[in-house]
Amino acid sequence: MNKYETLYEALANxxxxxxxxxxALNWDLLIVMxxxxxxxxxGAFILASLNRVFDIKALRPxxxxxxxxxxxxMLVATMxxxxxxxxxxxFYEMLVTPHLTSAMAIFxxxxxxxxxxxxxxxxxxxxxxxxxxxxxxxxxxxxFVYKALTLWVSETSPESRKTDEKIGxxxxxxxxxxxxxxxxxxxxxxxxxxxxxxWSTVMMPVIFIFSAMVSGIALVMFxxxxxxxxxxxxxxxxxxxTIAKYLFYILIIDFTLESLDQIHRxxxxxxxxxxxxxxxxxxxxxxxxxxxxxxxxxxPLTTLGFLQFKKPRERIRKIIYLIISICVLVGIFYMRWNxxxxxxxxxxxxxxxTSYKVDLIxxxxxxxxxxWFIVPFFILAFLLWLLPxxxxxxxxxx
Amino acid sequence: MAIKKENSxxxxxxxxxxxxxxxxxLVSLLNPLKMVYATKKPKxxxxxYGIGIDIEKCIGCASCARACKVENDVPxxxxxxxxxxxxxxxxxxxxxxxxxxxGGIDGFKQPVPDDEIYKTFFVPKMCNHCAKSPCTQVCPVxxxxxxxxxxxxxxxxxxxxCGYCVQxxxxxCRYIDMENGVVDKCTLCYHRLQKGLDxxxxxxxxxxARIYGDLNDKESAVxxxxxxxxxxxxxxxxNTESKLFYNDLSQEVH
Amino acid sequence: MPLQVKRLLIVFVLFIGIMLGLxxxxxxxxxxxxxxxxxxxxxxxxxxxxKYVQTETCAMCHDSIAELKTQGAHKSIQxxxxxxxxYKHIDDENIDMNIPDDNQFCMRCHSKNAASPQSIIKxxxxxxxxxxxxxxxxxxxxxxxx
Numbered sequence: 001m002n003k004y005e006t007l008y009e010a011l012a013n014x015x016x017x018x019x020x021x022x023x024a025l026n027w028d029l030l031i032v033m034x035x036x037x038x039x040x041x042x043g044a045f046i047l048a049s050l051n052r053v054f055d056i057k058a059l060r061p062x063x064x065x066x067x068x069x070x071x072x073x074m075l076v077a078t079m080x081x082x083x084x085x086x087x088x089x090x091f092y093e094m095l096v097t098p099h100l101t102s103a104m105a106i107f108x109x110x111x112x113x114x115x116x117x118x119x120x121x122x123x124x125x126x127x128x129x130x131x132x133x134x135x136x137x138x139x140x141x142x143x144f145v146y147k148a149l150t151l152w153v154s155e156t157s158p159e160s161r162k163t164d165e166k167i168g169x170x171x172x173x174x175x176x177x178x179x180x181x182x183x184x185x186x187x188x189x190x191x192x193x194x195x196x197x198x199w200s201t202v203m204m205p206v207i208f209i210f211s212a213m214v215s216g217i218a219l220v221m222f223x224x225x226x227x228x229x230x231x232x233x234x235x236x237x238x239x240x241x242t243i244a245k246y247l248f249y250i251l252i253i254d255f256t257l258e259s260l261d262q263i264h265r266x267x268x269x270x271x272x273x274x275x276x277x278x279x280x281x282x283x284x285x286x287x288x289x290x291x292x293x294x295x296x297x298x299x300p301l302t303t304l305g306f307l308q309f310k311k312p313r314e315r316i317r318k319i320i321y322l323i324i325s326i327c328v329l330v331g332i333f334y335m336r337w338n339x340x341x342x343x344x345x346x347x348x349x350x351x352x353x354t355s356y357k358v359d360l361i362x363x364x365x366x367x368x369x370x371x372w373f374i375v376p377f378f379i380l381a382f383l384l385w386l387l388p389x390x391x392x393x394x395x396x397x398x
Numbered sequence: 399m400a401i402k403k404e405n406s407x408x409x410x411x412x413x414x415x416x417x418x419x420x421x422x423x424l425v426s427l428l429n430p431l432k433m434v435y436a437t438k439k440p441k442x443x444x445x446x447y448g449i450g451i452d453i454e455k456c457i458g459c460a461s462c463a464r465a466c467k468v469e470n471d472v473p474x475x476x477x478x479x480x481x482x483x484x485x486x487x488x489x490x491x492x493x494x495x496x497x498x499x500x501g502g503i504d505g506f507k508q509p510v511p512d513d514e515i516y517k518t519f520f521v522p523k524m525c526n527h528c529a530k531s532p533c534t535q536v537c538p539v540x541x542x543x544x545x546x547x548x549x550x551x552x553x554x555x556x557x558x559x560c561g562y563c564v565q566x567x568x569x570x571c572r573y574i575d576m577e578n579g580v581v582d583k584c585t586l587c588y589h590r591l592q593k594g595l596d597x598x599x600x601x602x603x604x605x606x607a608r609i610y611g612d613l614n615d616k617e618s619a620v621x622x623x624x625x626x627x628x629x630x631x632x633x634x635x636x637n638t639e640s641k642l643f644y645n646d647l648s649q650e651v652h
Numbered sequence: 653m654p655l656q657v658k659r660l661l662i663v664f665v666l667f668i669g670i671m672l673g674l675x676x677x678x679x680x681x682x683x684x685x686x687x688x689x690x691x692x693x694x695x696x697x698x699x700x701x702x703k704y705v706q707t708e709t710c711a712m713c714h715d716s717i718a719e720l721k722t723q724g725a726h727k728s729i730q731x732x733x734x735x736x737x738x739y740k741h742i743d744d745e746n747i748d749m750n751i752p753d754d755n756q757f758c759m760r761c762h763s764k765n766a767a768s769p770q771s772i773i774k775x776x777x778x779x780x781x782x783x784x785x786x787x788x789x790x791x792x793x794x795x796x797x798x
Contacts, residue, residue, distance in 0.1 A: 017498070090558040097688070347570070349496070505759075518767040589700040
């Protein structure tokens with residue numbers, strides 16, 4: 001039967017012994033995308049908060065772009081998870097009868113909290129005044145859309161703007177722990193599986209948070225340069241340099257934490273260590289050492305470190321930033337890959353491995369994963385059209 | 399049944415739903431341990447099933463695995479088992495070889511000649527029906543649950559097929575049934591137990607290597623088995639409170 | 653309270669109301685009867701038909717074979733291990749049971765393997781022992797020895 005073909009192939013390529021039910025690798029590429037996309041959301045949001053809460057002025061030009069990026073990825077963040085379900089239409093059960101001891105059950109609520117209460121509200125208060133202005137300038141349907149978006153409140157008095165500003169600030173402050181919660185929580189989904197020694201570590205949520213920041217910052221850097229290029233505008237070099245600086249710092253923290261985790265694992269060398277050693281040196285060699293550490297960490301770290309001391313010309317720096325942001329995005333993708341796929345490649349009997357091949361032609365998971373990565377860019381394009389940051393009234397107070 | 403029903407009035411749905419948002423956090427703060435495990439052993443004298451497997455008596459015929467597949471309509475492909483048999487062979491060079499061709503149904507061959515074998519034995523595997531089952535703990539919708547009798551079951555008409563329980567089972571006892579996209583696992587033949595029949599694997603064993611019974615009843619076959627033999631459970635370090643007890647379990651078995 | 657906040661609150665109250673309404677209408681029957689699951693699932697699972705009916709039922713009609721079997725070495729073996737599940741046959745005896753007649757079948761249990769304990773099962777080398785004959789030519793499967 002065709003459905004089982006890949007399984008028979010995996011069966012023929014087993015290394016050692018594996019529980020028979022483990023041959024089928026249940027969490028495929030879509031589950032790799034799930035923490036990847038949520039990570040991008042959390043990271044982009046935290047970059048926005050750096051500007052607002054920590055008052056880093058140089059990041060002002062990217063504030064709205066980061067928020068809109070976060071929103072557009074947030075809107076599809078659940079899709080990889082839902083489309084991966086064996087029974088996607090039963091997804092609502094997670095909200096209707098959540099099983100409170102399950103980490104995954106809480107996802108719906110963490111998601112709703114973050115989307116509805118944090119992201120949408122922050123953007124809403126940030127844009128409310130401008131939307132009122134735009135609703136007065138535009139005509140027809142667009143006017144109606146803006147009106148609806150403002151909830152038919154056409155207040156533009158300085159007091160109302162002050163309220164917007166105050167509440168927006170408050171939400172950002174609440175938003176930082178929420179962003180940590182959102183992604184730390186995704187890490188917890190993996191970190192709390194005691195059956196799987198590759199996942200089960202208290203560091204997992206923390207590592208997820210910092211890798212999320214790294215990837216989100218790189219994404220905003222990439223999008224900011226892309227948007228500037230498309231608008232034929234010069235990107236603000238100050239902003240880019242500052243983003244790069246923060247990327248560098250957080251990358252160091254991220255790498256330290258990950259190394260700490262691995263060193264701890266190696267030094268403790270518990271019962272699972274032998275199999276994990278073979279796993280990392282064998283099946284994960286390419287994705288772990290070359291992609292995750294080489295491309296994702298070492299190249300960006302050395303380049304950005306170099307830039308802290310010596311600043312080449314703007315053009316060169318721009319190219320460097322472009323390449324670095326892509327490297328980091330690829331590296332973090334492989335980090336998620338190594339966690340999700342790597343954790344399923346070895347047997348919980350510790351006696352062998354199964355294999356996983358990305359099925360480029362027949363695999364629905366691949367196409368859906370690509371889809372859920374591309375859709376956010378379209379949403380972002382739409383949002384940028386609807387709520388253009390560059391047409392905002394910039395006398396706003398923060 | 400001796401189990402008390404929990405309050406199930408539909409009218410207090412508002413009360414239930416307020417548990418929704420902040421509830422978990424609050425409850426787990428107030429009483430952290432109570433909420434962590436999905437199951438609680440019911441008080442009172444209801445049944446609480448446990449299983450015993452006598453490794454010394456297993457001849458590796460895999461009649462249990464066959465009977466289980468037939469009884470429970472498990473797909474015939476060699477990737478789906480509620481119940482399978484492993485053969486361990488430890489050579490004189492301390493090399494450990496494990497095999498389970500089609501869960502044992504295809505028959506076992508010794509991989510090394512007899513005079514190089516240090517030790518060899520069969521280990522039948524099935525769901526451990528843990529008292530603190532990690533699988534029912536992680537089910538996001540309550541489709542995986544432990545019955546009042548201590549049997550981990552799946553509500554297939556409610557399962558969303560996320561596969562989280564498959565990941566969290568340390569013993570590899572769950573699989574996704576690709577036909578319906580939902581999870582399937584050993585039910586200790588719950589339907590047979592309720593009809594007064596033995597579970598298919600217990601019935602099929604020709605040598606009586608498998609025993610099951612009520613752990614609350616200290617005279618039951620399994621209680622006596624545990625008392626008289628030096629039993630161990632798999633992966634005790636994970637504290638799943640497994641209720642599958644092996645006699646004569648070697649430490650090589652994971 | 654500022655107007656925009658008031659409007660927002662209305663939206664949120666509406667949203668939460670809808671969520672609670674959905675929860676009320678979508679929560680399945682018998683939810684939380686025994687625990688955080690559908691109580692009816694228990695009866696649904698136990699309603700499944702049992703396929704193996706066990707030796708006592710076979711003995712109602714095949715009493716001589718059952719009697720014979722209780723005296724031999726195969727007394728501990730259920731009829732249905734060899735003959736397959738009997739739930740259809742007991743309703744309609746024209747539905748034939750499986751009759752295993754190749755040597756390979758006996759060898760499932762009796763083949764030589766160091767992992768099988770000698771004290772529990774007698775093991776033979778199929779080719780050497782049977783000399784090309786069917787096992788059942790010399791052994792009665794229901795009573796391999798008296």
